[in-house]
Amino acid sequence: MDELSGEVDVLGIGFGPSNLSLAIAIEELNDRRGAGRPLTARFVDVRPRFGWHDGMLLPGTTMQISFLKDLVSLRTPTSPFTFLNYLQEQGRLSDFINLKTFFPTRREFHGYLSWAASRIGLPVSYGTRATRIDWSDGRFEVALESVADGSEVTRVAARHVVIGSGIRPVLPEGVVPGPRVFHNHQLLDRLAGLPSRPHGRFLVVGSGQSAAEVAAYLHDSYPDAEVHASFRRFGYSPSDDTPYANRIFDPEAVDEFFTAPPELKQQLLDSHWQTNYSAVDADLIRDLFRREYDESTRGVRRLVVHNVTGIERLSESADGVTATIRDLGDRGSTTLEVDAAVFATGFRPADTRSMLGPSIDGSSSFEGERPIVERDYRLRLPSVPERIFLNGGVQHSHGLTSSLLSNVAVRAADILRAITDEQPATQPDHHATQQR
Ligand SMILES: Cc1cc2nc3c(=O)[nH]c(=O)nc-3n(C[C@H](O)[C@H](O)[C@H](O)COP(=O)(O)OP(=O)(O)OC[C@H]3O[C@@H](n4cnc5c(N)ncnc54)[C@H](O)[C@@H]3O)c2cc1C
Missing domain, CATH: 3.50.50.60 (FAD/NAD(P)-binding domain)
Incomplete structure (x- = not known):
């Protein structure tokens, strides 16, 4: 030092x-x-x-x-x-x-x-x-x-x-990090240090770019494992990188934003949030959908998207994580035993x-x-x-x-x-x- x-x-x-x-x-x-x-x-x-x-x-x-x-x-x-x-x-x-x-x-x-x-x-x-x-x-x-x-x-x-x-990194309230429960910013280190994988199953929580990338990565890297994705939205939403919207990132836009009244600032943040946050590259969305569809034609489900869901309960033990995923419209719940729960929650x-x-x-x-x-x-x-x-x-x-x-x-x-x-x-x- x-x-x-x-x-x-x-x-x-x-x-x-x-x-x-x-x-x-x-x-x-x-x-x-x-x-x-x-x-x-x-x-x-x-x-x-x-x-x-x-x-x-x-x-x-x-x-x-x-x-x-x-x-x-x-x-x-x-x-x-x-x-x-x-x-x-x-x-x-x-x-x-x-x-x-x-x-x-x-x-x-x-x-x-x-x-x-x-x-x-x-x-x-x-x-x-x-x-x-x-x-x-x-x-x-x-x-x-x-x-x-x-x-x-x-x-x-x-x-x-x-x-x-x-x-x-932000974890949802009540989620206690542990060797098998972690934020995606630690993904590679934590996966390398996983004590065991008895369940052959992962859970990824979140609907942004990182969540989609983690789901695709786990699906590719663990060909014997199921990957369950849970998020509150109906579907992954595409990020907007079209040129007019992209101008919000120009150096000149800082002056315009800084001098805007508070309500306009909030309106600009809200309307352009999806240029970067809670949004996924459209090619990656199609790629994930294609994987899920292909598996459904073969009767082998490894990638499972649980849309409009939230995590109701989560408990970690030495051998794994028990997670209950609840449908937000109260149409039931699913309990999964997973090897790790990855929170891509911003x-x-x-x-x-x-x-x-x-x-x-x-x-x-x-x-x-x-x-x-x-x-x-x-x-x-x-x-x-x-x-x-x-x-x-x-x-x-x-x-x-x-x-x-x-x-x-x-x-x-x-x-x-x-x-x-x-x-x-x-x-x-x-x-x-x-x-x-
Ligand atoms: C996976 C991922 C991908 C991303 N991809 C993009 C992208 O493609 N394009 C884009 O524009 N943005 C991207 N981002 C956003 C990201 O915030 C920026 O890329 C970038 O990291 C911002 O740089 P920074 O230096 O402000 O912050 P950071 O990169 O977070 O660096 C801050 C540094 O401060 C250090 N630090 C913190 N507290 C202390 C302290 N008390 N004392 C000493 N050191 C401290 C940290 O160790 C860290 O090295 C991405 C973010 C993530 C998580």
Whole structure:
């Protein structure tokens, strides 16, 4: 574990794609400053090494955004950190072009993100959790602890803190996680560690993209097992990636969303929710249906979709999980003994409030659970002269892109501009674009 000490201009909490893009932007800025004083920065991440949703790196699953929305292109298309430059360095550029796709596999994109993370020269401490932010002697002090043993490693002084700590998995109320009951973000690790498979049966709960991917993966990977999918909807609903709807993810849309009155914000979130959430790629829906249909023609049912159902009871034992699936129209229930129950039941933003120590008065910084954030992503914090930025997790104020990859490059530039007052390299003029 690195020993951290001394004051930095920027401390980044979390080193996922959002803060990785910020780290690249800081290095680009320091390159442009040349012999001038560089902006100093450090990043910390809980993980032992760089990772991007490793538990869901399922074979063949593809990105849901264009590779052009990589860590840099929308901000600095000439950056050496583009996905295209990654392909060039791997010797795959021509063959990627021959693939004729905008959507690389998630495994390949993970390779790209890991490659970019390994090229960052700024210090990154993995295996380190930021636990509390305090204000002391005119600067922030962030407490860091070792993930390995929970011991406090050090406190880092910083002029600015950028929280890019991502999303947290959500299990339905009352569901207790265990070796056989888990959220899909742990899928691959938990399957590898399953103590036994006496029942030859799995249960997948949820109707979004991850739920459908997990059902398909289990069906492919365990040819001797039944896969039961339970969800409250009538059917899986297709995601909308048509161009007019897709514009909600454009950098320009953040301005429109941010300035919209609260009712319009809610209306936009509701009407475009299915561009990304609770929705499944249409080809995958057809693929699952074809599997189920094919099995029905052969009289061998392995994939069984229980639509309009909820989980009434769930209990885990050493040998398996007993799950009762109830029809929501009270048309009966089914009890299954399964080897594992996988909950693909979504995520919520990380809790920022719990990070603020007693020395920071955050009483006017939140509306309920939601942080109040300015257009440049700074948390409203009247009691403190310097700034804490939220690099993500601000869907309620900045729109749907805030928990996705689509805007990481431009958001990092917005935050860096707020910190330094300097214009990032080759930043497009969004307002000019909007008027065309
Ligand atoms: C399976 C899956 C597939 C997805 N596919 C897409 C896609 O195709 N396109 C898209 O746009 N979005 C996708 N998403 C959405 C996803 O949120 C983004 O891809 C992306 O991960 C957001 O990056 P981030 O850096 O904001 O958050 P994260 O990737 O979640 O990274 C946050 C980091 O912060 C660290 N951290 C958290 N708390 C602390 C702490 N207290 N101290 C130190 N470190 C901390 C975590 O370890 C983590 O590494 C997907 C999500 C999932 C789950």
